[in-house]
Amino acid sequence: MKPDVPHDRVWIDKQTPTAFRALVKVASEVRAAAAAVGLDRKLIELVNLRVSQISGCAFCLDTHQRAALAAGNTEQELAVLSAWRRTELYSPMEQAALALAEVTATLPDEHTMDREYAFARKHLTDDQLSVVVWAATTIGAFNRVSILSRHPVRASKxxxxxxxxxxxxxxxxxxxxxxxxxxxxxxxxxxxxxxxxxxxxxxxxxxxxxxxxxxxxxxxxxxxxxxxxxxxxxxxxxxxxxxxxxxxxxxxxxxxxxxxxxx
Known part of the structure; x- marks a missing residue:
């Protein structure tokens, strides 16, 4: 049985719009930085989706699923994203970005963090690594805005x-x-x-x-x-x-x- 869900949350993006606009500005800067260091939107959208999966943000998953498809990801790539380590669908650069995204979202123990960081550095430059961490950090912030505000996800129709x-x-x-x-x-x-x-x-x-x-x-x-x-x-x-x-x-x-x- 589905529990009753209250709808009395404050939509913090609307309640404090100046702060939200600043966050949007950060996201815009990150996208520009990604393009400048050779990271395409396809990869960045994979990062957005993977972090949103870990956060459990339904609203961001709904939004970035469409954005990821528009950026060139296939339905198959998105369907198995949570199990990306068990497939060969993703490029080495995408795998490195996803590993960094998971580290950023979960902040594991130092041993795990060092291992994943070393793997990422095999396929990403320092500039690219920095941008991926910023991308994961930024979408994580949007996840929290949407989850805490309880932004709804409704059928498109x-x-x-x-x-x-x-x-x-x-x-x-x-x-x-x-x-x-x-x-x-x-x-x-x-x-x-x-x-x-x-x-x-x-x-x-x-x-x-x-x-x-x-x-x-x-x-x-x-x-x-x-x-x-x-x-x-x-x-x-x-x-x-x-x-x-x-x-x-x-x-x-x-x-x-x-x-x-x-x-």
């Missing part, structure tokens, strides 16, 4: 836009001139813009196919538009997606060029 909004985070990246939507700590999409005088010109919106069907595009558009309005700027929607969203939400017309504003 039952997910609504409201659920996706609750499980996602949108941030404005001023350096890249875009709004970014994150789902489970992963960058799921972005809306690019240019700023001209008092105008914010939306030029392009994109959602990663691995995160489709969750209403993240609407979540991203809503946040981007409301943030723009709150900052006292006017909107010029050159992006077809943003324009379509605005057409369905006339409450923003007063701030939109071509609707409430003529120029």
């Amino acid at each position: 039952e997910k609504s836009t409201m659920t996706a909004a609750a499980e996602s985070t949108v941030v404005r990246n001023d350096e890249k001139h875009r709004y970014e939507v994150f789902y489970g700590g992963e960058l799921a999409g972005f809306a690019e813009y240019e700023e001209r005088d008092d105008e914010t010109v939306f030029t392009h919106t994109e959602i990663d196919g691995a995160f489709s069907g969750k209403g993240l595009g609407s979540t991203l558009a809503k946040h981007a538009i409301e943030d723009t309005v709150e900052r006292g700027r006017v909107i010029r929607p050159l992006c077809p997606f943003i324009k379509a969203y605005l057409d369905k939400h006339p409450q923003y017309d007063a701030q939109v060029i071509g609707k409430g504003i003529s120029r």
